Amino acid sequence: MIVDVRISSGVIQVLLVLLILPKESESVTTIVQTLSSRYGMVLGGYGPGYSELQGVEILSHTGVCSGVVSDIPSQISRYLGDVSGIAEYLEQTVVFCRHSFCWKLNLRENTWNQTGGLQFEREHAASAEVGGRMVVLGGRSIDEVMGALEIYHLDTGEWEVKEELALQTPRYSFCAAPVNSSSLIVIGGWDGENALSSVEILNLETGRWEKGSDLPEPSYGHACLHTEVGGKEGIMVTGGALTGRKVRFLELKTGIWSNLQDLTFGTDGHKLILVEGVPTIISWQNIQQFNGTRWNLVDYRLENSRSAFTVTSVPSHLIKSCS
Structure with missing residues (x-):
């Protein structure tokens, strides 16, 4: 080594x-x-007895910390059922949304405040941080599959709908990840009738969508992550309702898909994130990590079993009580 x-x-x-x-x-x-020196932050979701979880858990390479970040404010009403939230880290702030309500966490002060809500109420949407901007796109409303894209402005606390940047193929239960500081990639999903294998790449600066290399097979309920494997930069895609334990890797330079080692067990609706640089899957209460060749189930778990939760990564120096 x-x-x-x-x-x-x-x-x-x-x-x-x-x-x-x-x-x-x-x-x-x-x-x-x-x-890298970034921890995983696990937010929201529902626990045993379908109780709403307001506690936040922090994941590092040594284990899980609870109670070091203030609880998420309670939500008075629920819409569209109990659905997964979305969260991204922006300039010492975590922006967390569920349904159309959004809050922002000041990590320096460890305080939550309500911020502007999404223009469109949606479930099973995806988000990505691209060049310091939080982008939310796709999802499903009560009566339609959505392609709408919104960008959050941290300075004003408001969301802006970008009609000209809407998804080429409306979808939900898909994943999105940044490609670089100006572009994001959208992979798979469900269009209301069929699972999708299509991949689309959006350049936020030019406003242009381009077709990417299709998935080897249709997939929805999977997760994806921009990372590096074996010195190759690309997008890792894990699990899914149809693809179970499979892990696929899209090399960005060549546009070629390859297979990586299968997960230890099949999963969909899970979350995939880098924890101190290590690809990490969180599913219910279990945690799997990729060591470069294979996935391992680690010997620590979340304090609470969670469904419909979300994750983001935050600089470790802003979480001083967890080490």
């Missing part, structure tokens, strides 16, 4: 390069994983 420590923009990154020694006739396989 080679350990390389780098400091960039005040953030320490540790690069672990695992060298698998070859036999005489084999070449060297190198697995590279960047360990």
Whole structure:
């Protein structure tokens, strides 16, 4: 193992390069994983007895911390059923929405305040942080599958609908991830009648949608993440209602899909996030992590079993009570 420590923009990154020694006739396989100093934050959802969970849990490489972040304010009414929330980190703030209501968490002060609500009430939508902007798109309303896209303005606390940026194919139960500081990728989902294999890429600066490489098979209920595997930058896609334990990887440079090691057990409606640089799946109460070659079920769990929850990643130095 080679350990390389780098400091960039005040953030320490540790690069672990695992060298698998070859036999005489084999070449060297190198697995590279960047360990950034960001924790996972688990928010909302419903626990045993279908009780609404307001507690926030923090996930690091050593375990789970509870009670270090203020509880999410209670919601007076529920609409569209009990659906998953969405959350993104923006400039020392976490923006969390469920249904059409939104709150923002000031991580420095550890306080929640209500902020502007989504223009469209939706369930099974997706969100992504792109160049410091929170983007929400797709989903389902009471009577239609949606393609609408909204962008949150942190300075005003308001959402802006961008009609010209709406999804080419309306969908829900899909995933979205940033590609770079100006673009995001949308993968799979359900269009109201069929599971989708289509992939679309949006450049927020030019306002143009482009077709990406289709999934090997239709999928919905999966999760995705922009990460690096074996030195290749790409999008990891895990699980799904039709694809169970499968893990697929889209290399961004070539547009080619490949298969990675299967999950330890099948899952859909789960969340996938980087925890200190390690791809991590959270499903109900269980946590699986990818070590570069295989998935492992870790020996710690969330304090509460959760459905319809959401996650985001936050700089570890802003969560001082969890280490």
